[in-house]
Amino acid sequence: MSKARAEYESLPYPKVVVVGGGFAGLQVIKGLSGAPYKVLLLDKQNHHCFQPLLYQVATASLSADSIAHPFRTTIAPMANVAFRMCTVQGVDPVGKVVHTDRGEVEYDILVIATGSTTNFFGNERMEQEAMQLKSISQALDIRSDFLQDFEAALYAQDEAGQRRCLNFIVVGAGPTGVEMAGSLAEIRRTVLKNEYRELNSDRMQIWLVDSNDRVLKNFSEQSSAKAQRYLQDMGVHLKLGARVASYDGEVVTFTSGEVMESHTVLWAAGVKGVLLPGLEAAEVPKANRYGVDRSNQLNGIPDVFALGDVALMNEGAWERGHPQVAPAAIQQAQLLVKNLQRRANGRPMLPFTYKDKGSMATIGRYKAVVDAGNIHVGGMIAWLGWMFVHLMALVGYRNRLQVLAGWAWKYVSWKNTIRLIIRPYVRNATVTEQEVSVPSH
Numbered sequence: 001m002s003k004a005r006a007e008y009e010s011l012p013y014p015k016v017v018v019v020g021g022g023f024a025g026l027q028v029i030k031g032l033s034g035a036p037y038k039v040l041l042l043d044k045q046n047h048h049c050f051q052p053l054l055y056q057v058a059t060a061s062l063s064a065d066s067i068a069h070p071f072r073t074t075i076a077p078m079a080n081v082a083f084r085m086c087t088v089q090g091v092d093p094v095g096k097v098v099h100t101d102r103g104e105v106e107y108d109i110l111v112i113a114t115g116s117t118t119n120f121f122g123n124e125r126m127e128q129e130a131m132q133l134k135s136i137s138q139a140l141d142i143r144s145d146f147l148q149d150f151e152a153a154l155y156a157q158d159e160a161g162q163r164r165c166l167n168f169i170v171v172g173a174g175p176t177g178v179e180m181a182g183s184l185a186e187i188r189r190t191v192l193k194n195e196y197r198e199l200n201s202d203r204m205q206i207w208l209v210d211s212n213d214r215v216l217k218n219f220s221e222q223s224s225a226k227a228q229r230y231l232q233d234m235g236v237h238l239k240l241g242a243r244v245a246s247y248d249g250e251v252v253t254f255t256s257g258e259v260m261e262s263h264t265v266l267w268a269a270g271v272k273g274v275l276l277p278g279l280e281a282a283e284v285p286k287a288n289r290y291g292v293d294r295s296n297q298l299n300g301i302p303d304v305f306a307l308g309d310v311a312l313m314n315e316g317a318w319e320r321g322h323p324q325v326a327p328a329a330i331q332q333a334q335l336l337v338k339n340l341q342r343r344a345n346g347r348p349m350l351p352f353t354y355k356d357k358g359s360m361a362t363i364g365r366y367k368a369v370v371d372a373g374n375i376h377v378g379g380m381i382a383w384l385g386w387m388f389v390h391l392m393a394l395v396g397y398r399n400r401l402q403v404l405a406g407w408a409w410k411y412v413s414w415k416n417t418i419r420l421i422i423r424p425y426v427r428n429a430t431v432t433e434q435e436v437s438v439p440s441h
Contacts, residue, residue, distance in 0.1 A: 004079075011080055013036050015106065016039045017098055017105055017110050017111070018041045019042050021048050022308065025041060025333075028111055031337030035340070036344045038080055040081075040082050041082070041084070043085065044085065047069055049068055050395065053394075057143065057418075058133055059180070059184065059187060060417070060419045060420075061418065064136045071083045086101055087100060090278040092278055112290070113310070114310050115309045118134055123244075125246055126265075130247055133266065147421050148425060150196055164261050169262045172270065174218070176268040178215055178216060179361060180268060183416075186365070206235070206237065208236050211242065215228050219359055226369050230378075273289040279298065281300055282301050289306075291312050295349040308329030308332060325359075332352060358370060360385065365411075366379060366380045370382040370385055
């Protein structure tokens with residue numbers, strides 16, 4: 001046993017096990033560094049993924065390593081924190097044990113920060129055929145897929161065949177769907193038009209589908225209207241008030257009976273919490289989240305806390321839980337760290353109160369919307385604000401410099417530069433995974 005591991009194992013502190021290294025999990029381990037606790041982070045990946053920029057990896061604007069940060073780089077200076085790469089398979093809250101594919105892990109305090117996964121609302125065929133965007137591997141699949149579609153269109157024998165290859169359908173008009181649709185529209189205007197000259201770029205069609213009557217339904221009506229106008233100006237077709245019934249890999253069928261042909265459907269219509277077997281007593285029916293009290297402790301299960309997307313807290317105006325976004329997860333994690341420190345000193349825990357700092361989404365160059373209280377901003381100011389907030393939220397200076405350099409080059413060149421099919425995407429060859437991480441928005 002190494003000296004560092006021996007020192008960690010010998011710490012005479014209660015053991016805090018954190019499951020999931022997304023925004024909430026990372027905030028907890030940072031906050032407890034140097035605190036009177038022995039902390040262990042468990043995650044199936046060896047890195048933190050900055051999910052708000054996944055769509056830029058998927059659309060060839062950023063490289064994958066620019067939005068990923070190794071856990072061990074963060075943990076290395078923390079004497080009381082360790083990391084194990086494993087898949088959590090369940091929890092025994094009575095015996096205070098976490099079951100993993102690498103063995104059992106005992107805990108005194110358990111923090112569940114497993115985040116969310118894509119919600120297909122029980123549509124198994126859609127889950128098999130549609131693409132999703134919750135991990136770096138999925139982002140790289142999308143990147144390869146649309147580039148392969150461009151190449152395949154060159155071999156199509158007629159206009160109808162080309163249109164099938166170049167018809168992209170994004171389901172879900174929340175921030176992820178809006179940002180994906182806007183990015184694809186920019187690719188049509190630049191990359192496809194200038195570098196695939198044998199193709200008529202007008203044959204590439206981007207459809208944004210949602211069952212609501214407007215895009216960005218959780219934003220203000222002013223911001224929603226601006227975003228809708230930006231999308232239409234960029235040539236994105238909006239299909240609102242429409243529900244997708246099925247997709248067989250070639251044809252999308254709507255509940256109205258209408259059909260559309262497409263080789264690529266991107267599903268961004270919802271998320272659900274990643275739950276762990278053994279904690280069913282705290283699950284909230286139909287919510288796919290754990291019911292927690294104001295200190296984020298699971299209802300009826302002592303010493304187990306849930307944060308972020310997987311936690312459902314009834315607090316003030318948030319009767320249906322807080323929004324499944326990074327700021328909520330980070331705020332809950334910050335208070336939990338404070339409360340665990342108070343607990344170590346024998347002081348009572350403080351209740352959580354969410355501070356809504358607003359919402360933002362970008363659609364394209366100079367096109368973004370920001371809601372902050374009664375302030376609703378669009379255009380270049382919102383676009384610059386979106387870039388600054390996301391740049392500063394990245395983990396590590398290296399990632400910030402890489403992203404800033406990538407954005408600067410794209411701004412100057414008007415091109416999505418990471419257009420590499422390194423790992424070709426083979427349809428129906430992958431199975432949807434539940435990522436132990438936190439969501440983008």
